[in-house]
Amino acid sequence: xxxxxxxxxxxxxxxxxxxxxxxxxxxxxxxxxxxxxxxxxxxxxxxxxxxxxxxxxxxxxxxxxxxxxxxxxxxxxxxxxxxxxxxxxxxxxxxxxxxxxxxxxxxxxxxxxxxxxxxxxxxxxxxxxxxxxxxxxxxxxxxxxxxxxxxxxxxxxxxxxxxxxxxxxxxxxxxxxxxxxxxxxxxxxxxxxxxxxxxxxxxxxxxxxxxxxxxxxxxx
Numbered sequence: 001x002x003x004x005x006x007x008x009x010x011x012x013x014x015x016x017x018x019x020x021x022x023x024x025x026x027x028x029x030x031x032x033x034x035x036x037x038x039x040x041x042x043x044x045x046x047x048x049x050x051x052x053x054x055x056x057x058x059x060x061x062x063x064x065x066x067x068x069x070x071x072x073x074x075x076x077x078x079x080x081x082x083x084x085x086x087x088x089x090x091x092x093x094x095x096x097x098x099x100x101x102x103x104x105x106x107x108x109x110x111x112x113x114x115x116x117x118x119x120x121x122x123x124x125x126x127x128x129x130x131x132x133x134x135x136x137x138x139x140x141x142x143x144x145x146x147x148x149x150x151x152x153x154x155x156x157x158x159x160x161x162x163x164x165x166x167x168x169x170x171x172x173x174x175x176x177x178x179x180x181x182x183x184x185x186x187x188x189x190x191x192x193x194x195x196x197x198x199x200x201x202x203x204x205x206x207x208x209x210x211x212x213x214x215x216x217x218x219x220x
Contacts, residue, residue: 011049014039015063018056019099027057027103027112054112057103061117064100065124070205076132077187078195081179082205083128084155088171089202091159101163105156121152129186142186154178172199 017039021030032053036046050056068087073079090097104117126148132138158178162171176199183192 007049010041010045014041014046014049015056015059016095018050019060019095019097022057022060022099023095023102026106027053032056057112058116060096060100061103061114062120064096064117065120070209075137075191075194076128076135077137077183077191080125080128080132081183081195081197082201084151084175084179085172085199085202086205086209087155087202088159088168088175089206091171092168101159105160118152118156122148125151137188137191138186139188147186151182154182172202175199 014035018030018035020038021034025034030053032043032046035053035056036043039046050059068083068090070079070082070086073082087097091101100117103112104114106114122145126144129138129142129144129147133142133144155175155178158174159168159171162168162174176197179195179197183195183197187195
């Protein structure tokens with residue numbers, strides 16, 4: 001068990017170091033040597049977990065979806081909003097999220113299959129919207145797959161703009177503005193009126209999640 005825990009910690013350490021290098025330098029310019037230096041591990045330890053730079057990058061892209069988990073809410077659309085706000089907040093400083101964001105949208109390199117990230121997020125969002133539909137929270141005309149693709153694509157563009165103009169410091173506010181425009185086209189009015197779109201919600205939720213405390217569920 002001790003060895004297993006150590007291996008899990010080492011893998012996470014390597015992933016965070018790799019994500020940081022990808023965020024700073026991009027995929028093509030990043031090197032295994034830089035990852036080793038930032039992680040402070042041996043080459044053998046790294047290759048025990050990852051066979052190549054490509055495998056490191058793909059692991060970062062997979063991890064950033066798994067990392068986002070929020071407290072269940074009685075209103076599924078609120079839970080969806082919470083996921084997006086936590087992600088937006090963590091993009092300010094979390095190495096996995098920042099590295100994955102650059103890998104997912106970086107232009108000019110053909111050496112990495114970036115489709116996994118967009119597809120994973122689309123499937124994730126489509127699943128949440130499907131649950132919201134089952135609960136009667138969205139309009140019958142809402143197409144879950146098309147709406148998920150819209151949100152994933154829009155979020156990618158919004159975070160790139162925020163990164164360029166404010167180093168993502170205003171990303172939660174920009175996301176709230178997008179929600180205010182997009183949600184009325186999919187949510188039933190009674191549910192829409194109850195949603196908390198406060199741009200500060202991401203920071204509050206992130207702090208509660210890291211502290212291990214519950215986040216109070218909204219009443220339907």
